[in-house]
Amino acid sequence: MSIDSVHMNVMLKTEAIARLVDVFRQYGYDGTSMAKIAEATGLGKSSLYHHFPGGKEEMATAVLDYLSQCLNTGLLAPLQQSGEPLDRLRAMNRNIDQYYNHGQKACLLAMLAMGESSDRFRTQVSHILNSWIEAIAEVLIEADFEPELARQRAEDAIIQIQGAIILTQGLSTTAPFKRILNHLPETLLQPVIPSGLL
Amino acid sequence: MSIDSVHMNVMLKTEAIARLVDVFRQYGYDGTSMAKIAEATGLGKSSLYHHFPGGKEEMATAVLDYLSQCLNTGLLAPLQQSGEPLDRLRAMNRNIDQYYNHGQKACLLAMLAMGESSDRFRTQVSHILNSWIEAIAEVLIEADFEPELARQRAEDAIIQIQGAIILTQGLSTTAPFKRILNHLPETLLQPVIPSGLL
DNA sequence: GCTACTGTACCGAACGTTTGGTACACTCCA
């Protein structure tokens, strides 16, 4: 096998995986049939089983791996650059808004975290969520928050993003998602209110 | 048909529906097969079609109707009673914590709001979510919040609950759900901070 | 009070279709 063919394979396979992301997150694991997979990738069954001997489950696993990589390069990288914490959080938000199409696109993590198939992908889902949370928490720690509070607020960020997606889909309005995303950076960096003020 | 037999039928059918709630919210719409439905209800497949001529889709619809009724009697009723707003919100929270088993049980609304089957149940899901939001908003309006802000905070409550369920399932920890639920009543009633204080 | 009829609840078995997955011969390119 030459270097070129290796590159070709990787290219084509990752492109197929990239197309599968949208299929799985639109229909869920059970709702995604081999017919839909074949149509989305333009590949026949035999080709699919050639690239993914493990079948449907391996495809979903590959999709999660791909998503984890996208998370690192697209979402977390901006967080780890230099600059004001507020600016870095806003950069992440722009990517989130684009990726989820203002909350109209379902979240694959949520689809696989809930439901029958949850056990199979629990490890991967948990890993991706933790990476995301920790990346946000580190920014908050840099902004002089206590590590414990930083972790809590980072979790809150994910909670609000995921919840906003559900509400956006359930109410067929992008308003909640946009509002949450707009407030998120300032909310995360909001100073702790001394209890004496209340 | 006698009165007794009517009552028998209604009883049995709603009991079947009650059992189906957990099946649908555990496996999702696509993941719920007629075999699982038959097992959960103790009825044969053909008997199910006697009660639900519309098949699987009618069963899911019935489950959503049942859930809407449960929401009104179990969650919203405490909100509409007399008493301090804070106490009423805490009463709702206790029911939520119990119903979702500390976030370990998936939310059927979320399962049906996302995914392939979303279009079929959009109307019902939207209606249930709106009822829930409006019930919370009314409590906040009674607590002297502006209607617009009350609606926003009520939406935030649902967002946080739904997001917390996802995170709880994704991370296999009930900690986020418990923390969110504990803070929720106070957060909802937290006075608006004059911008001059920041 | 007996009979015939009706409606409801339920079931086993089968329906046709789709599922995820396999076997194998073929092409293409190094």
Added chain:
DNA sequence: TGGAGTGTACCAAACGTTCGGTACAGTAGC
């Protein structure tokens, strides 16, 4: 010429659904 990749045909199993039929309670007519 040999291995990677693909198209065709195929499989058993499961899918949601329908069929024909049984059991039984209630009702009406005689």
